[in-house]
Amino acid sequence: MNNKTLLLTLSFTLGTLFTNAQSLPEFQWEEGIGTPDLSWTAQVGAKTYPEGKIFQAADYGLKNDSTRLGTAALQKAIDECHRSGGGTVEVAPGYYRIGAIYLKSNVNLHLSQGTTLIASEDIDLYPEMRSRVAGIEMVWPSAVINILDAENAAISGAGTLDCRGKIFWDKYWTMRKDYEKRKLRWIVDYDCKRVRGMLISNSRHITLKDFTLMRTGFWGCQVLYSDQCTLNGLKINNNVGGHGPSTDGIDIDSSTNILIENCEVDCNDDNICLKAGRDADGLRVNRPTENIIVRGCIARKGAGLITCGSETSGCIRNVLGYNLQAYGTSSTLRLKSAMNRGGTVENIYMTQVTADHVRHVLAADLNWNPSYSYSTLPAEYEGKEIPEHWKVMLTPVTPKEKGYPHFRNVWLSDVKATNVQTFITAAGWNEELPLQNFHISGIKAKVNKAGSIIFTEDFHLENVRLQVEDGSRVEEKNNKNAQINISYENNMEL
Secondary structure (H helix, E strand, C coil): CCHHHHHHHHHHHHHHHHHHCCCCCCCCCCCCCCCCCCHHHHHCCCCCCCCCEEEEHHHHCCCCEEEEECHHHHHHHHHHHHHCCCEEEEECCEEEEECCEEECCCEEEEECCCEEEEECCCHHHCCEEEEEECCEEEEEECCCEEEECCEEEEEECCCEEECCCHHHHHHHHHHHHHHHHCCCHHHHHHHCCCCCCEEEECCEEEEEECCEEECCCCCCEEEECCEEEEEECCEEECCCCCCCCCCCCEEEECCEEEEEECCEEECCCCCEEEECCCHHHHHHHCCCEEEEEEECCEECCECCCEEECCCCCCCEEEEEEEEEEEECECEEEEEECCCCCCCEEEEEEEEEEEEECCCEEEEEECCCCHHHHCCCCCHHHCCCCCCHHHHHHHCCCCCHHHHCCEEEEEEEEEEEEEEEEEEEEEECCECCECEEEEEEEEEEEEEEEEEEEEEEEEEEEEEEEEEECCCCCCEEEEEECCEEEEEECCCCCC
16 A cells, blocks of 8 residues: 555545544434433544654564564654654554554554564563553553553554463463462452553543454453543454453543444453442542443453443443444443442443343343452461552452442343343342332343342333243342333244
8 A cells, every 4th residue: 555545545534433423323212211311422532643654664674574573663663753743654564573562642553454463472571560450550561552641643454463462361370270279369360460452541532443453461452541532443352272361352441532333352351341440449549431432343252242340430421332243242231340349330321232142131230259359368468568459459448338339320222132041130239229220121132041130229121022941030129110011922033
């Protein structure tokens, strides 16, 4: 592709991206309860894109040779593009081995079709820095590609970033066996420092577009403390060559005005996950994730097409997901927290969903995975010096009521699902801490089991049609002002 063609392609892409970000189709929600306020959707996504000269990475010494390290050469090209006022750094087709790379403001890193960046397996090539990982701020290795404190930057093109994360997966599984024996399950994820695929941190107007990200050592793409970002057309595959623990696809972490569209995510944990810090440290930071659109995406293996939590301390609000597909995913919509997280998950809207071979259509749990969610120091460590991040994890939330999470104002509609294990599992904590104001409507699903709804207030199921293989009915317990209208059918046509 010559320079003129590339610039024309980018111009067309930008016009499409920024024009369509605000356009929404008509949605069908539960009848008789009004229309959700979606006015905030107009502001999501990156509003600028890098422009300027094209810099060929090969001119700065980057060689098509996967046996030699090309980090310095690629970084030199990026730095020169940034110093010159911005533009595009183009990586020609070939195979290149790299350590941590740091993208700068006004720079577009373009990975041409046929380009593969191969991440080194040497942990020393990812310098440690202060970051937030799995809900707490601590020292952690750099990601393979880092966009830190930047504005107006992009990664584009049909190339691939292969993170070669199996070495970190194997390290984690070995450590976990040992840590579980020592009653340290709650800290192993933090002690086993694994390299993320991509990190966008404290940045604005960032675009990630069209490339493939695979085999990340830890989370695939984390957007942290950032605003006005677009992720469009990414293909994330973390289920290649082994079982990668905590290999989330996309994590939006205490960030705002984010557009995720046309992405396909295959991973071992949450496919597209919204987070806002955990426990005392998350409550200290107190930064929300809000104003998020997820559309036109496909989730394959993974724990949730859209997941909110379990890190909810800073609050998660104003989320719209539509025109979505899930195949082999654990849940289409998953809400999870714990009784020391705090925060509120609210104004969650999901519609126009097709699902097959999923575990749940809806899973909502205020007290998720206790073995991971609560930190207790074994007696043998008392009085001994422990790492700083252990102390952070062990800091109690006071008063304890500050740690109680709240889920409310959730709308799920227009879902067609087949081969579902359990239609719904929705549980508040008790009568004082219920799930509040859920509206589930326009659902047609073929399921093995119906599921349960427990400790809720104003929980509505309208126009819900189920074909249940084991003949069960949705269990209802301790629900206040519930409207549960389900049609149980045989030989349903979807």
